[in-house]
Amino acid sequence: xxxxxxxxxxxxxxxxxxxxxxxxxxxxxxxxGLPADVEAWAWRxxxxxxxxxxxxxxWELFLASVDTTRIKALTLAAWYPDxxxxxxxxxxxxxxxxxxxxxxxxxxxxxxIPSEMSEVxxxxxxDPGPLLAAFPGLVEFGVRGTGDxxxxxxxxxxxxxxxxxxxGLPPEIVRVLGESSLPALTGLDLYLGTSRYGxxxxxxxxxxxxxxxxxxxxxHLGLRNAEDTDNLAAAVAHAPVVAQLESLDLxxxxxxxEGAAALLAGQPLTHLRTLILRHHFLSDEMISxxxxxxxxxxxxxxxQNAPGTAGERYIAVSE
Amino acid sequence: MxxxxxxxxxxxxxxxxxxxxxxxxxxxxxxxxxxxWDEVVAEKASFQSGETVLFERMSGWDMPNxxxxxxARYREFATALAQLGAAVDDGGATLAAAVAPTLLTVxxxERDVFLRANGVPVLEGSDxxxxxxxxxxxxxxxxxxxxxxxxxxTLFLHRARDGFHVRRSPAEAxxxxxxxxxxxxxxxxxxxxxxxxxxxxxxHNDYHDIRFALIDGEVTHAAGVVCGRTVHRPWYGGxxxxxxxxxxRFGAARWEKLVLLAERTATLFPGVRSLGVDLCLDNAAAxxxxxxxxxxxxxxxxxGMKNTVGDGVPVRAAVLxxxxxxx
Numbered sequence: 001x002x003x004x005x006x007x008x009x010x011x012x013x014x015x016x017x018x019x020x021x022x023x024x025x026x027x028x029x030x031x032x033g034l035p036a037d038v039e040a041w042a043w044r045x046x047x048x049x050x051x052x053x054x055x056x057x058x059w060e061l062f063l064a065s066v067d068t069t070r071i072k073a074l075t076l077a078a079w080y081p082d083x084x085x086x087x088x089x090x091x092x093x094x095x096x097x098x099x100x101x102x103x104x105x106x107x108x109x110x111x112x113i114p115s116e117m118s119e120v121x122x123x124x125x126x127d128p129g130p131l132l133a134a135f136p137g138l139v140e141f142g143v144r145g146t147g148d149x150x151x152x153x154x155x156x157x158x159x160x161x162x163x164x165x166x167x168g169l170p171p172e173i174v175r176v177l178g179e180s181s182l183p184a185l186t187g188l189d190l191y192l193g194t195s196r197y198g199x200x201x202x203x204x205x206x207x208x209x210x211x212x213x214x215x216x217x218x219x220h221l222g223l224r225n226a227e228d229t230d231n232l233a234a235a236v237a238h239a240p241v242v243a244q245l246e247s248l249d250l251x252x253x254x255x256x257x258e259g260a261a262a263l264l265a266g267q268p269l270t271h272l273r274t275l276i277l278r279h280h281f282l283s284d285e286m287i288s289x290x291x292x293x294x295x296x297x298x299x300x301x302x303x304q305n306a307p308g309t310a311g312e313r314y315i316a317v318s319e
Numbered sequence: 320m321x322x323x324x325x326x327x328x329x330x331x332x333x334x335x336x337x338x339x340x341x342x343x344x345x346x347x348x349x350x351x352x353x354x355x356w357d358e359v360v361a362e363k364a365s366f367q368s369g370e371t372v373l374f375e376r377m378s379g380w381d382m383p384n385x386x387x388x389x390x391a392r393y394r395e396f397a398t399a400l401a402q403l404g405a406a407v408d409d410g411g412a413t414l415a416a417a418v419a420p421t422l423l424t425v426x427x428x429e430r431d432v433f434l435r436a437n438g439v440p441v442l443e444g445s446d447x448x449x450x451x452x453x454x455x456x457x458x459x460x461x462x463x464x465x466x467x468x469x470x471x472x473t474l475f476l477h478r479a480r481d482g483f484h485v486r487r488s489p490a491e492a493x494x495x496x497x498x499x500x501x502x503x504x505x506x507x508x509x510x511x512x513x514x515x516x517x518x519x520x521x522x523h524n525d526y527h528d529i530r531f532a533l534i535d536g537e538v539t540h541a542a543g544v545v546c547g548r549t550v551h552r553p554w555y556g557g558x559x560x561x562x563x564x565x566x567x568r569f570g571a572a573r574w575e576k577l578v579l580l581a582e583r584t585a586t587l588f589p590g591v592r593s594l595g596v597d598l599c600l601d602n603a604a605a606x607x608x609x610x611x612x613x614x615x616x617x618x619x620x621x622x623g624m625k626n627t628v629g630d631g632v633p634v635r636a637a638v639l640x641x642x643x644x645x646x
Contacts, residue, residue: 003490011489017552031622032633033557041552049524291480301478 001189001220002142004252005165005317007115013042014073014107014140021045021062022077024053029065038070039104044112046077046091047084055079055087059094068101073140075112084113085122085145092126099134107140109163119319121167121197124148132156139184146173147198154180161187167225167318168197171205178208185215189222189249192232194318202228203235212241222249222276225315229280230259237266249276251300252316256281256307264293278302279316321348321643326366326412328354328403329375338619339373342635348643359403366410371642373415373593374403376614379464382549385484386465386474389509393459397422415642417590421613424588427512428458430611437587439580440607442514442599447507450499454517454547458510460610467499468547469516474502489551517607519546520600522561522568528609529565531581532616532623532634533594534641538578539629540621544597556620577606584608593638 003010010018019041023029035041045062046055055078062068076095079087088111108131111123123145129152132141138156142163151173154162159182164173169192177190188209193199206223208214218241223232229250236242236250248269250259260282269275275290278300282290287301305313325348327339336353343350356377358364366372377396404418423430431441445453455467465474465487476498477486485505503511519526527543543561544553566574581596588594588611595616599609615634623629628644629637 004488006490008490011551019554023557028558028560031557031631032620035554035556035620052524287478302476304478 001161001187001222001249002109002140002163002165005120005144005191007317009044009048009077009112009114010042010075010109013044013075013109013112013142016040016042016073018042018044018075020048020077021066022048022052022058024057024061026061026065029061034066038067039072042073042075042107043071044075044077046079046112047081048077048117050081050117052081054081055091056094059098063098063101068098069103071102072104073107073109074102074105075109077112078117084118085147086124088124088126092128092131096130096134102135103137105135105137108135108138109142109144111144113144115319118145119167120145120165120317121147121319127151129154132159146170149173151176153177154182156182156184158184160184161189163189163222165189165191165317166193166197166199167191167315168193168195168199169201170198171201174201174205175208178206178214180214182215184217186217187220187222188215188218189220189224191225191252191317192223192227193225194227194315197318199227201226203232206232206235210235210239210241212239212244215241216244219245220247220249221245222251224249224252225317226250226253227315229253229255230262230310233259234262234266237263242267242269243271245272247274247276248272249274251276251278251280253279254281254310254313254315256310256313257283257286260286260290264289269294270296272297274298274300276300279305281305281307281313283307321346321639323348323371323639323643324367324369325349325371325373325639325642326352326354327373327375328356328359328364330377331355331357333375333380335375335380338635342633342639345632345636346639346643348639356399359406360399362402362406364403364406366407366412368411370410370412371415372403372407372412373638374400374614382464382487384486385477386487386506387485387509389457389459391509393425396425414590415592415638416613420588420591424591424594424611424613425460426458427456427460427610428510431512431514434584434587434608439584439587442517442607442609445513445515447503447511447513449513450503451496452516454514455503456512457506458512460512464549466547466549467502470499471547472499472502473549476501476505487549491548517599517605518601520565520568520602522564525561527561528597528599529562529577530616530618531578531596531598532618532621532629532637533581533585533596534628534634534637535592536582536585537627538581539623539627539637540616540618540634541624542618542621546599552619553617554620555618556622559621573604580606580608584611588613592641593634 078084595612
């Protein structure tokens with residue numbers, strides 16, 4: 001799945017190192033400005049400078065100077081230099097108009113913006129549905145920020161991995177995602193976030209996903225960056241989807257001993273290859289219990305925070 | 320085509336092999352003969368009179384996880400390099416980087432003592448207790464590299480069933496003083512090089528050090544490298560906007576000062592024909608040698624300056640031009 005988001009832009013995407021294309025002046029490209037092995041990079045295109053050009057200038061030079069037919073992975077940076085959180089409808093429109101020039105695009109990430117340019121909660125995202133429809137060959141899709149987002153259920157025949165990174169994923173968006181038709185989906189990562197920034201999805205909102213019926217081929221489920229991780233863990237403990245998973249990710253949230261105990265008390269988890277809990281509030285004793293109960297599972301318990309009370313805990317990505 | 324007779328010693332899986340093969344085409348010289356470090360260590364490598372022998376790192380280009388073993392790998396490298404030097408001497412060939420100065424450069428602590436004694440400015444030493452407020456790097460950097468610059472780091476603590484390990488991630492990780500202290504404790508046995516922090520020059524949207532490639536003591540290539548981060552796969556081609564910003568802000572005189580400092584540094588490592596020198600600088604007038612790389616400057620994509628042996632070609636091709644001219 002896609003590299004964790006904390007505050008940086010992606011360093012790698014779709015297994016490729018990211019090349020930053022933020023040029024609007026052709027003179028910047030003289031003297032070997034672009035690597036020749038186009039397909040060996042994930043291209044991050046857009047504005048990365050508060051005083052830079054607008055996205056349309058960068059996009060035009062990109063299309064004019066790079067053999068986009070060889071590109072496998074593309075991430076979209078900011079459209080406007082001074083307001084990186086907006087401009088997504090314009091961005092989507094431009095990319096959709098040029099879709100035919102990317103016949104080999106396998107992976108697309110929208111709003112690859114570091115927090116120093118725009119906090120994730122400030123990103124006013126556009127409906128990703130038309131983008132997905134324009135790229136039927138995509139197998140990996142990710143989006144950061146869901147401010148002001150309204151969308152219809154996603155439909156895509158080939159998409160295998162979907163990531164939504166937010167500081168607060170609106171419950172209604174979670175429900176819409178649960179109505180999506182993504183028959184090839186094997187990996188789903190949702191950053192659920194905090195209710196202070198529009199999040200607050202509950203197990204009820206996630207019910208279609210947890211049932212296993214919506215995404216029958218799902219092998220990895222990430223319910224990440226959640227305030228309510230303990231209750232989510234309790235729901236996951238009895239969720240039918242778990243039986244089909246190889247990897248379960250409850251990281252970046254507020255998981256404490258209560259949630260982990262509920263997880264262990266539920267259905268067997270020994271079939272999991274990985275259980276990712278990093279950034280948690282577990283005690284040492286509970287970590288030992290997890291290791292003991294899951295001897296053949298790789299349990300990621302990095303980033304242990306002081307357990308404290310539920311009121312003192314925090315998620316990894318919020319504003 | 321040049322008649323250069325040359326060999327590259329590199330591990331079998333080192334991507335630098337492809338870099339040298341590409342450079343041969345650009346420089347219009349015959350393809351190199353490759354010898355593995357394993358062959359050198361097993362004393363199965365032989366060299367011939369008239370042959371120029373370059374060598375790459377023994378390991379570490381693939382950013383191994385967990386982070387550990389630098390000191391042991393340095394010792395292995397020192398032993399292997401001595402063996403290589405002896406084998407090259409036996410055959411009457413020539414090393415493109417002399418053994419003693421190469422080893423000196425990859426022990427950052429000894430290197431700084433040496434540079435300071437020769438009047439070259441380096442950052443003041445610091446203490447591990449200052450972690451978070453200083454700059455930490457592995458002392459022995461021939462085979463492995465990481466950096467903790469202030470709070471910026473890509474290292475993190477990984478808790479495994481058998482204890483804690485230090486690992487690196489592709490993205491920056493920021494954690495508290497407690498974790499940083501634990502990381503330094505775990506890495507201390509391998510040797511940590513600690514120096515005082517410097518508020519670096521801000522050039523085109525980021526904080527940069529300046530990396531120079533020097534071939535036979537002359538600066539041929541330069542680019543700004545973003546401070547405190549390990550870039551997964553850097554690219555330095557095209558117009559270097561951070562260097563434009565440098566000239567606009569500080570002028571040609573300060574640039575010349577940097578070039579002279581890099582070239583003065585190179586004179587202290589005789590026999591290393593391709594040297595990388597990183598300088599760190601602040602927004603005022605402070606300039607220090609930050610790193611010295613005996614494997615040549617890592618500046619993929621960068622083309623050399625006009626009127627130098629690197630004019631219009633990448634670093635490795637420039638090296639081959641220089642070797643050809645001398646052969």
